[in-house]
Amino acid sequence: MEGTDSIWVIIRELHRAAQLQRRAVAASPLGPVALGLLNLAAQAPVSPSDAAKELQVPPQSITRAVADLMAAGLVRRVGNAADGRSYSIKLTEAGQQARADFRRHLSADFSRLLTDWDPREIETFAGQLSRLVSALAADAATGPAAARTANPWRQAEQ
Template identity: 30%
Template sequence: MDNEIGQEIADALGILLKRTTRAHLHQRLTEGMGEAVDDVTYPVLSALARTGPRSAADLAHDVGVDRSGVTRRASRLETAGLIRREPDPTDRRAHLLVLTEEGRLVVAELRARLADHITTSLSSWPPGEAETFARHLRRFTAEGPFV
C-alpha cells in the first residue's frame, strides 16, 4: 500500500476532527433539545454516556476543554436534571458526574438523531457500500493508529 492512501485518510480525518466540523454537527443534533443541551454541553453528555461516571478533571481530556470548562457545562446539565454529582468513593475531595435517567434518555435521542443523520447522508451510496464502509471503519478504529 502506498503512502498516498495514508495521506488521503489523514486529510479526511483532519476534516472530521476539526472543532468547527464537530460544533456544526453538534448544533444540528441538539436543535430543539432544550436550553441546557447544545453544541457546548453535548460533548459532556456524550462522554459520560461512553465512559460512565467521571470527575470533571478526568472528563476534561475527553471533552477537549479544561476542568473549569467541564464544570461550567456540567452545572448547566445538572440544573436541567440531566446529570448529578456524587461523591467520588476514591477521593473524598472530588465528585463524579453521573448521567441521570433523564440524561440517559436525552443521550439516546441524540444518538438516534446522529444515526439518522448518518443514514440519510449515506442513502445515495450504492447498495452494500455503506455496510462495507462501516465494517472497515470499525476495524480501522479498533486496529488503526488510534489504539
C-alpha cells in the same frame, strides 16, 4: 508506501468530516463539551478530571458543562465515599433520554446520507474506519504528541 495520493485523500476527508462534525455539535443547544460529557457519563459515572482528560478540554470547561447539565436536569453528582471532596458525574433519566434523542437524530441524518449504499458497504466502511481511528488513538497515546510541552505562547505571558 504506495498510494500516497490515496493516503492524502483519507487525511483530507477525515479533516473535512471532523470540521462538519464540529459545526453540527456546535449548533446543538448543549454544545460540544456538554455532549461529550453526556456520552462519557452514559458509559459509566465519570470524574470531572477524567472527563477533561478524555475530552481534551480545560477543567473549567467541564465545571461549566456540569453546571449547565445539572441545571437542565440531565446529570447529577455522585459523591465518592473514599474522598468526600471528589465526585463523579452520572446521567439522570432525562440525560439518558436527551442522549438517546441526539443519537437517534444523528443516526437518522447519517442513514439519509447513506441510502444509496449497500448494507455491506456500510458495514465494511464502519469496520475500516474503526480500525483506522483505533490506530490513530493508539499512536496519539504513545507518539510524540503524547509528550507535550508547554505552549511557548503561554510561557511568554508568565
